Amino acid sequence: MNKLRAFFYIIKLSLENLLKNWHMLLASVFVLFTGMYIMGTLLLTSNSISSILSEQAEHPEVEVICRSELSDDDALSIYRVILSDERISRAHMNTKADNLEKIKETLKGYEDIFQYESEDSEFLYVSFDITLKNAASLEGFSNDMRRVSGVEEVQDNDSIYKYFRGISNVVRTGSIVALIVLGFLSVLLTVNTIRLTVVARKKELRIMRDLGASYAFMRGPFIAEGVTIGLLSAAISFFAVRGTYNYVAKVIERGDNVISTIIRLKPFSEYSHGLLWGFILAGLAIGLVASMFAIRKYINTERDDDK
Numbered sequence: 001m002n003k004l005r006a007f008f009y010i011i012k013l014s015l016e017n018l019l020k021n022w023h024m025l026l027a028s029v030f031v032l033f034t035g036m037y038i039m040g041t042l043l044l045t046s047n048s049i050s051s052i053l054s055e056q057a058e059h060p061e062v063e064v065i066c067r068s069e070l071s072d073d074d075a076l077s078i079y080r081v082i083l084s085d086e087r088i089s090r091a092h093m094n095t096k097a098d099n100l101e102k103i104k105e106t107l108k109g110y111e112d113i114f115q116y117e118s119e120d121s122e123f124l125y126v127s128f129d130i131t132l133k134n135a136a137s138l139e140g141f142s143n144d145m146r147r148v149s150g151v152e153e154v155q156d157n158d159s160i161y162k163y164f165r166g167i168s169n170v171v172r173t174g175s176i177v178a179l180i181v182l183g184f185l186s187v188l189l190t191v192n193t194i195r196l197t198v199v200a201r202k203k204e205l206r207i208m209r210d211l212g213a214s215y216a217f218m219r220g221p222f223i224a225e226g227v228t229i230g231l232l233s234a235a236i237s238f239f240a241v242r243g244t245y246n247y248v249a250k251v252i253e254r255g256d257n258v259i260s261t262i263i264r265l266k267p268f269s270e271y272s273h274g275l276l277w278g279f280i281l282a283g284l285a286i287g288l289v290a291s292m293f294a295i296r297k298y299i300n301t302e303r304d305d306d307k
Contacts, residue, residue, distance in 0.1 A: 029233050031189045032286060035182030036237035036279055042175040043275070044245055048265055049168040060138040064128040064145050065153040072096060075126035078150055082128055087141050090131040096124045125152065183286070190229055190290035219295055226291030230283030238279050242268055 019025075064082070066075050072095045079093050094102070103124075132138055142156045249265045 025229065028186075028190045028192075028229050029236070031182075032186040032229065032233035032283070033236050033240070035178070035186045036233055036282060037240050038178050038182060039175065039282075040237060040241035040275060040279065041244060042171055042178060043278075044241065044271060046168060046171045046175060047271065049171065051266060060132040060135045061156065062130040062132065062138070062142055062145070063155045064130060064151055065155070066126045066150055067152045068123060068125045070126060070150050072126055074150065078148060079128060081148060082130060082145075085141070085144075087132050087137040088130060089133045092129045094127045094129065096126055099124045099127060186286050187290045187293070190226060190286060191293045195295075219291075222295045223288065223291045226287030226289075227284060228287070229290075230285070230287030231280065232283075234276075234279035234283035238276050241275065242272065245271075 064078070066078060070078075075093070079091070082088060082091050130141075132141060138156055142154045145151055145154045245265075245268050249268070252265060
């Protein structure tokens, strides 16, 4: 019963101290929230890019476009060359009429401006949609197809793969730098917040010591303050990151068809469990470290006085 009463007393004191120094509480929570929010968004960005890279690597795609003067029948010889290539997983031939239908679908709603007849397909081109077995053969296959007679252009997603890989490296580096800098700032400001309450309650702490209170009991309220700041920041950060992620996912989903095809974000639920626990553990760790640093000097001074 005494231990339970002491626990509730410690919680009560910590809440009272935080409310008295609410301006520093807000500052600490804001800095800690900023650090966690940036780290959370960087981690989700890194994971999303890794997912995109994996998809690009598993399903490297190539579009081969023939010269417009090449008829459907003439393009069959190129199609046979493509199908005989061992690097191919799947290939589909789009005739001139097929590509005309694609244009009509793209310009749907603008029929009063753009009008196409069936015979207009003769001015278009034959194309091939190709999926390779692995990303390692993408560059070589594309170069080989460019040398085939009758091929006008070869478009692949190798540049997209390299682009996202570059972004991924930048994000990883940024995550490490942000972890060091923001982690240090978060601990520093939380230390100052708790230290203010230590200074304000020096007299009260001496009285508690003279009455026989243990140093562990005297530390309790300050540790509870640090933990409260950490957990409050973790909760705000989690909901802020979730809101941002879902908003970006909706924007991409409603955006350009090409972008939504390349960038497919996983549901936030796949990250939520790990992210929430990561925030909670980070908040607890920063709160505990900050509170221990804040009261260490005072406790050591008091022990020296006892000697």
